[in-house]
Structures are given as C-alpha cells and as structure tokens.
Amino acid sequence: MPPFSYEMHEMAHLALAPARAMTDVARTWLESPINPFSYTAAGRNLAASAKVFERLTRRYDKPTFGFSTVAAGGKTIPIVERVVWERPFCQLLHFEKQFDTGSPEPREKLFIIAPMSGHHATLLRGTVEAFLPFYDVYITDWVDARAIPVAAGRFDLDDYIDYVMSICEVLSKDSWSGTVHTLGVCQPAVPLIAAVALMEAADSPYVPASMTLMGGPIDTRRSPTKVNLLAQERGSAWFKSNCICTVPFGYPGAGRQVYPGFLQLTGFMAMNIDRHITAHMEFFDHLVSGDGDSARKHREFYDEYRSVMDLPAEFYLQTVDTVFVKHALPNGEMTHRGVPVDLSAIRRVGLLTVEGENDDISGLGQTQAAQELCKNLPQHMKAHYQQDKVGHYGVFNGSRFRNEVVPRIRAFHRAVKTPDIGLKLVETA
Structure with missing residues (x-):
C-alpha cells in the first residue's frame, strides 16, 4: 500500500x-x-x-478545446467538434470544418495521439490550433480512469497500441480519405512507432503515410533526465507499492486501481518548484497592479496545467517497466500480446523526429534514437529536427513551435504522397 x-x-x-x-x-x-x-x-x-x-x-475541471472557427485559405470556416470513434478509455475527436469546399481533393488527415500521462488532451490545444488551417485534424481524448467503471475492464500499453492501430485503420478506410499522417507527442511516441511496426509486419494496407515523434522516450538511456533516472533507480515494483491508489466511492470508477493525476502533477511541479513559486508571486503582483493581460495568461496556463486525470494502474506500470526500466524497445525486446515489436519491419512510413534543446522530460537523443532503430527505412524517408531554446512544452506549443516546427512538419508531409496502390515517398523532405 x-x-x-x-x-x-x-x-x-x-x-x-x-x-x-x-x-x-x-x-x-x-x-x-x-x-x-x-x-x-x-x-x-x-x-x-x-x-x-x-x-x-x-x-480544476477538464478544459474544452473551444474552437468555433479557423482561418484557412483567406476564409473563416466554422468548426464543429465531433466524436467519430469511441472505446471505454478513449474518444477520437474530429475538428470538422463546415462548408469547406475550396478544394476538390481529399484533405490530408492529421491524427494526433495525445499523451496519456496525467493531463487531458487539451494540453495540446496549441498544437491542434497550429495545424487546423492545413489539415483535417483528429486527436485522441483519453478518458479519466476514475470515471470508468471497473466493469469496463483493464487497459494497458497493449490496449493503447490496439487503439492506435484501430484508429489508423478507420481513418484510412474513410471513403473520402486523403493521406493520413500521425503525430505522437511525448509518451505516445513509443506506442505509435510500435503500432506502425506491427502494421508493417502484418503488411497492413492501412499504415499511415508518416509518423512524427515529438519529445518522446524512445530510448531513455540517452541524456537521461530526472524522470528517467528516478524510474531506473526505483524500478516498477517501487512505483506499484508507492504510487498506485484505489479510486474511492463517489466516482464511477470506484474500486479501480489508478495512478492518480494529483500525484503526477505534484511530481511535475516539484521538478521546477522555483519556477512555479515565481510564477505565482508574479501573478499576485499582476493582480495587485491591475495587469489583466498578464494575469489572464497565468490563469489560462495553470487552468490547463493543474487539470489532471487518473491513469489505469496497469497501463502506468507496464509503461514504466517497458519504456523506462527495461528499455525494451531499443533493446529489441518489446512485445505486443506476445508478438515481437520489430522496428526493422518499418519500410513504407516516413519518420520525422523532433526534439527540444532544453527538454527536461525527454532528453536530447531519446527521440532521435528512432532514426537508427528503423534501419530498413530508406534514408530519404527520415528526417530529424532539433528546436533550439525550447523545453519540453515548447516542442509542441508556443511561438517557436508555430513559426519554426510546424513549417518543417508540413514540409516533411509534402514529401509523402498516396498513390492509387500502397504508400511511398515520391520526393525528399
């Protein structure tokens, strides 16, 4: 206990x-x-x-994305948020553009896999907003584990990978489907690349055209951070004994074993406690001086940052053990329901890795490791980009992300085409 x-x-x-x-x-x-x-x-x-x-x-309650319109092609287009795929632990949200008939061709799809790491998918609001003018955007909206009845069953890393493969298939089967690109931010980098490898090994016709891995823990032995070192030092047994709680009565998920969101938030804030104390002292000063704009920015950030969700215990513990303790993926030992996850099977899916210079969650080189592990993917189908002067959050949010990272991701996607049969890269990034 x-x-x-x-x-x-x-x-x-x-x-x-x-x-x-x-x-x-x-x-x-x-x-x-x-x-x-x-x-x-x-x-x-x-x-x-x-x-x-x-x-x-x-x-703090779960925030909303709150998109009502998007400016694209010189027009203001209404947005409707719809749930287009649903399972007990996840909903797939589609930001559907209304009356957007400017192009006779199918619009490229961007499937964003949000992290299941304590925060809600709305943490990627800025990520979604940056891509909305250019893509048909979908995102995983993971359900708070304390809201899921025990009768719904377990959910682990294998289930997560199944969800990703299922969604890729659904999006690819769409009768008005353009090219499907995938993007995993932080934690989803591992299940995303594993899902692609399994689909490639099965010669699935539904593999995406590309995958972009951003600040993800592919190989946490490289430039290990405090988070990585703690997991390596303590081991999964320690986390099971010290971090797993039972949801109390009063919630739909009463009786379910979870890794509480409040514990994850405490850990994240403790890593940079000086920064958070300074931010709240500045917030106090802004309130006293009547600086409404600065106070509003503080509220917006912390309304999102302090809104957390619980994770299924089996998913959390399997992820810790597989990714941070055993390093199963880079060691070639990761399996999915007994089937080896072989990254050398990836041959058709373009790979872009993105890292932040000052990332204190996923250190430099951890995401880039995927480039070497996908050894049978042609070199012209790979690209790596390091964004200078940003930490973990800046990899997928903020002005540098919008102005420098997004254009490079779009340029990489332009190199990926969908011919009538199969998928192949027809021009270099």
Whole structure:
C-alpha cells in the first residue's frame, strides 16, 4: 500500500472547502467597486491573496478545446467538434470544418495521439490550433480512469497500441480519405512507432503515410533526465507499492486501481518548484497592479496545467517497466500480446523526429534514437529536427513551435504522397 490514500487526498480537499468559501466571499467584497477599501493598496493586496489561495486549493475541471472557427485559405470556416470513434478509455475527436469546399481533393488527415500521462488532451490545444488551417485534424481524448467503471475492464500499453492501430485503420478506410499522417507527442511516441511496426509486419494496407515523434522516450538511456533516472533507480515494483491508489466511492470508477493525476502533477511541479513559486508571486503582483493581460495568461496556463486525470494502474506500470526500466524497445525486446515489436519491419512510413534543446522530460537523443532503430527505412524517408531554446512544452506549443516546427512538419508531409496502390515517398523532405 502507498504511504497515502486517495481518501486522504479527498479529505484534505474537503477540509479546505470552508476556507475557500470564506476567501471567495471576502474577495468578492474586496473587489466590489462600491467598497471604498477596494481602491486602497491594502484592499488590492488582500483581494489578490484571496484569489491566489482559491486557485492553489481548488479542483480544476477538464478544459474544452473551444474552437468555433479557423482561418484557412483567406476564409473563416466554422468548426464543429465531433466524436467519430469511441472505446471505454478513449474518444477520437474530429475538428470538422463546415462548408469547406475550396478544394476538390481529399484533405490530408492529421491524427494526433495525445499523451496519456496525467493531463487531458487539451494540453495540446496549441498544437491542434497550429495545424487546423492545413489539415483535417483528429486527436485522441483519453478518458479519466476514475470515471470508468471497473466493469469496463483493464487497459494497458497493449490496449493503447490496439487503439492506435484501430484508429489508423478507420481513418484510412474513410471513403473520402486523403493521406493520413500521425503525430505522437511525448509518451505516445513509443506506442505509435510500435503500432506502425506491427502494421508493417502484418503488411497492413492501412499504415499511415508518416509518423512524427515529438519529445518522446524512445530510448531513455540517452541524456537521461530526472524522470528517467528516478524510474531506473526505483524500478516498477517501487512505483506499484508507492504510487498506485484505489479510486474511492463517489466516482464511477470506484474500486479501480489508478495512478492518480494529483500525484503526477505534484511530481511535475516539484521538478521546477522555483519556477512555479515565481510564477505565482508574479501573478499576485499582476493582480495587485491591475495587469489583466498578464494575469489572464497565468490563469489560462495553470487552468490547463493543474487539470489532471487518473491513469489505469496497469497501463502506468507496464509503461514504466517497458519504456523506462527495461528499455525494451531499443533493446529489441518489446512485445505486443506476445508478438515481437520489430522496428526493422518499418519500410513504407516516413519518420520525422523532433526534439527540444532544453527538454527536461525527454532528453536530447531519446527521440532521435528512432532514426537508427528503423534501419530498413530508406534514408530519404527520415528526417530529424532539433528546436533550439525550447523545453519540453515548447516542442509542441508556443511561438517557436508555430513559426519554426510546424513549417518543417508540413514540409516533411509534402514529401509523402498516396498513390492509387500502397504508400511511398515520391520526393525528399
């Protein structure tokens, strides 16, 4: 049993409820324009303190993507978010462009595999937004494990790979299907490349035209980070004993074994605690000074960052053991339901790897390792790009991502064509 329980976390949250209610009432009064005290320095400081306390102790709901339109081809096109594929642990969202009849050709599809690592798929909102003008975009929306009844069964890394293969097949079978490109951000890099290898080994006609792996842990022995070293040092047995909890009653998934999202968030924040403390002190100053724009940016980031989900215990533990402890993929020992995952089987799918210079989650070289492992993929079907001056988040979000990474991904995709029979690269990236 872990040294804490899910029930303890819930009790701590409930214990703070009266204090949150009181500070919220106080903040409302302190910010009221009819209260003369709200115009004083002391009033502004007290109101800012109440706001910071409320945000530090609240529970953050799952955010929404919130896209309603996209500017493409000089037009503003309405967007409708639809669920087009669904399983107990995942929904596939399609950002469907309405009345977009500008091109007689099928639009290229971009299948984004969001990480199942504690945050919701909306963490990739900026990623989706950057590609929407150019592609028909789909993304995996993983379901919070505490919301899934135990009767729905288990979910592990093998199931994750099955989901990826199933979605690739569904998107490729679409009667109005253009080229299908795939993109895995961080954790999905391993299951994505494994799924492609298994499809290639089975000579599937539904393999995607390309896969882009961004900041993913293909070989964590290269430039190991704190996260990698911790997993290697402790081993999967330690994580099972210390990090797995049971969902308490009151949730649909009561009784399910999970790796709690709040524990993952605590770990991530502890890695850069000075940065987070500074950010909240600056947020306080922005509230006091009335700098609404800067305060809004802080709220937007932390509304997303602090919104977390629970992971199925079997998926989390199998991933830790396979990827971070045994290094099964680069060692050629990874299997999927007893079948070897052989990356040398990949021959038809273009490979682009992207890394960030200052990535403290997936160190330099970890994603690039895929280039060497796909040894039978022709050299002109491979490309690697390192984005300077960005950390892990900057690999898939922010101005450098939009201005420097996205154009290179699009250029690589332009090198991939879909002829009438099969898939092949007809021009170099």
